[in-house]
Amino acid sequence: MQATTSVPRTADLFHQGLERQTGSALLRFGAARHRPAGRISWSGDGAVAWLDRPRGHVWSVGTPAATAGLILRAAHQLPDDVREFTAPRGTDALIGRHLAVTDVVEWVFRWTLEEPPVHPAEQRVVGLGEASHGELLAFLEQHSPAHSTGPGSSDVSLWAGIRDTDGRLVACGALSSLRDSGAPLMASVATDAAQRGQGLGAALTSWLTRYAVRRHGFCTLWQLADNSPADRLYTRLGYRNEDPCVAARLSTCPAGV
Incomplete structure (x- = not known):
């Protein structure tokens, strides 16, 4: 039987002003841009969390200790709905003391408000x-x-690409959107393996960033934490690196069971 919980007020996500603080871009560009009255959310001292119910995903920002507490509360209250989470780096280890945590991936949520320098x-x-x-x-x-x-x-509003002189596709990328807000999200940028090192990915990424900033005022993306080439590229393009995150699946079984 599904656990029941009262639906917290959406305003609870914002009473601490976390969306204006460094490290809270997921809240600022995600939940803060779209505020459905029925959204289930949790708030604690130094953290907030909100549920993407169709996906079973809890998003959270704040200190790792506080976000871990909110995600554990969500899993206890809605065990049939909460299957995965994204939270600040380190939250997974704290949750892992109580529940089984699997498929851990470290990410950086990056964003920019500025058009990058034009790539030739x-x-x-x-x-x-x-x-x-x-x-x-x-x-x-x-x-x-x-x-x-x-x-x-x-979720995709635009696909773009680069072709060689024979018309063959050698690079591509998309403008998608954050699930809970529709904010522009650059995704699926890829370059032909035989053509890497020629700046095609940089040109495409710069073009997509400029397109998003001109139409929406900003652009966001997810970067795998251990992707050094991507880190250097996005830094050159002006993307902020202030939001190290971890995503994982969880089980309501106690850790070690």
């Missing part, structure tokens, strides 16, 4: 419509099998 190869970037979806899928499966989103996804 940006002029080669073109938009890619529905007719290119099959080509995009084949390209991603070959050159970026772990891509985060694919052609035809309802």
Whole structure:
């Protein structure tokens, strides 16, 4: 039987002013931009958390100790709904003292409000419509099998790419959106393995960033924490690096069981 809980007021997410603090970009660009009256959220001293119920995902910002407490509370109150979480780095170890935590991945949530310097190869970037979806899928499966989103996804507003002189796709990327707010999210940027080192990824990323900033005022992205080339590229483009996160799945079984 599903546990029941009263639905906290959405305003509870914002009474501490965390969305204005460093390290809280997920709240600022995510939940703070879209405030449905029925959203389930939790608030504690130094942290807030909110539930993406269809996905079973709890998002949280704040100190690791405080966010761990809120995620444990969410899992206790809604054991049939809470299956995974994203929180500040270190939260997973604290939760792991009480519940089984698996599939741990460390990320950095990055964002910028500024257009980057113009890359010389940006002029080669073109938009890619529905007719290119099959080509995009084949390209991603070959050159970026772990891509985060694919052609035809309802979250994607734009696909862009670079072609060589023979018309063959050599780089691609998308503007997707954060699930809880619709904020622009750069995703699935990939370069032909044989063409890497020529600045194609940098040109495409710069173009997509500029497109998002001009239309929305900002752009966001997720970066794997151990991806040093991506870290250097996004830093050059002006993306802030203040939000180290961890994502993981969890079980309501006690740790060690």
